[in-house]
Amino acid sequence: MKKFHVSASGNPEPCTATKRACPRGGEEAHFASQKDAATAAIQEQLRTTETRIAELDKEHKEVQTRVRIQEARVRFLEDGHSARELHERELFAESAPLELREHFYSDSPFNWDWSETFNASGATHALITAEHGQGRSAAKDAALHARLGHRGRQDGKPPLLDSVTRIARPDFVNDNEWQDSDERAVMATHLPNALARIEKEVAVGNTTAA
Structure with missing residues (x-):
């Protein structure tokens, strides 16, 4: 036949x-x-075409992210910060997940200890927009913004800002403490796509470095 x-x-x-x-x-x-x-x-x-389109889309998003990082560095200097301060931020940012790096070059509206080098508020809102877009329902907004909150919550769980701050540190991968932490659980509830995306990026980076 x-x-x-x-x-x-x-x-x-x-x-x-x-x-x-x-x-x-x-x-x-x-x-x-x-x-x-x-x-x-x-x-x-x-x-084959769909795979290539996905690859190009990923490359385009990475280029856009790197452009935003450069623009944030320029604004940091234009806002009156010194070259020494910029260099200090660069040391923290260079090992952070790519999409969070631009937030090392802006000042946090809060005066918490870790806000000196990382704008967790700006990073969290950026992740929320990427995850949920602008058209969220009032109920979802209420739940999410209640979780954004400050420390000392009545339910004993950390605010989402703490979760994003911790995931900006490069030493959490393969860390059982992070895997079992309340910070990760909170982020898994409210920003599951961002959590998976960032953990995958850092895991790949660590594998390559090894």
Whole structure:
């Protein structure tokens, strides 16, 4: 029975292999008609195109993030900070997750100890916007902004600001204390996509460095 496969150039064609195994693959790579082979070729091309689009989108977002970091560094100096202060922030920022680095170059509206080098408020609101967009319901807003809060909450759980501050530190990956922490649990509830994205980035970075 005549069979068809998809050639290396992506075109459907008759299979001529008789004595030896076909280099295009086994039964899963062969079809009963040229039409079926053509359909498979189109589907493969679509998958390749979708993969490339996703790669380009990721690259574009990374470029945008790096541009924002550079703009934040410029604003930091324009706001009257010295080159020495900029260098101090750079030392903290260079090992932080990429999407949080720009927030090392802006001042926090709060006077907590860790706010001296990291604007957790700005970072948290940026993550919320990326996660939920602008069109949130009043109920979701109330729950989320209640969780933003300050320390000393009645439920004993840390505010979301503390969670984002801790995830900005590069030493939490493979740290059982972080994995079991209330900070991570709070972020998993309110910013699960950001949590997964940042943990994956830092884990990949650590694997590469190792």
